[in-house]
Amino acid sequence: MPVIIFGGVYSGVFTATEAGAVSVFYGLLAGWIIYPVFFKTKADVALSTTIRNSAVNSAAIALLIASAALVGRMVALGGVTQQLIDFLMGITTSKYIFILVINLIFFVIGMLLETCTSIVLFTPILVPIAIAYGIDPVHFGAIMLLNLEIGLITPPFAANLFVACRMSNTTMDEIIKPLLPFYGVCLPVLLITSYFPALILWLPKATG
Known part of the structure; x- marks a missing residue:
């Protein structure tokens, strides 16, 4: 994964933000296909747990951005x-x-x-x-x-x-x-x- 992420960013194939989506896709590919098929192993963490944790983190960030936007608006109006x-x-x-x-x-x-x-x-x-x-x-x-x-x-x-x-x-x-x-x-x-x-x-x- 580091080779794909850093290689893609530094070569200009995708941006640092897009690298997050690429890493998620690679993680799903590795967890569902590469490791089960070629290495006969399964991921220790369930997909539902990963999605739930991601949703919680994203919600916290969204709340922060929304609060900051509100503060910025109040600062501008005041x-x-x-x-x-x-x-x-x-x-x-x-x-x-x-x-x-x-x-x-x-x-x-x-x-x-x-x-x-x-x-x-x-x-x-x-x-x-x-x-x-x-x-x-x-x-x-x-x-x-x-x-x-x-x-x-x-x-x-x-x-x-x-x-x-x-x-x-x-x-x-x-x-x-x-x-x-x-x-x-x-x-x-x-x-x-x-x-x-x-x-x-x-x-x-x-x-x-």
Whole structure:
């Protein structure tokens, strides 16, 4: 499956989103035909259980997106974004200071919330503010994602660390020290991403 998924995405046969559907099709093909026919084995998990779990996860995501859309609509109708722009502009008109503040905000958010949740909730509010400061939306998106991903491996509420500890049967204290080299790499990359937008934007501009 990894060969099919990564090969298809990197070769341009299908997108990352379409890869999800391809993986489901391959899983059904393997579970129903390949393994029973060629290896004489059956899947341990019933199809009904898989469908039920997928439905629950999809419903949770749909509820999140619907709630975020409602919040975004309320923010737009209430003029909250413009009020935030006026407030921040009253403090500083420097986009570099704004980027520093955004880095700190998203770093903390990344420690507390899952990445997709953070993106859905905060993008509609903060992107217009970033544009008002003259920051390209693609550049802002790169800053946001990098901060959120660093936050996922930063205690005390690092979601990825809890998953890693559970899978490796280790404690949080044991896993912190091996993570230090990652911070040593990620933080300079974050600074470069934040304050050298040309490095981020050259590819989108080159491809139109």
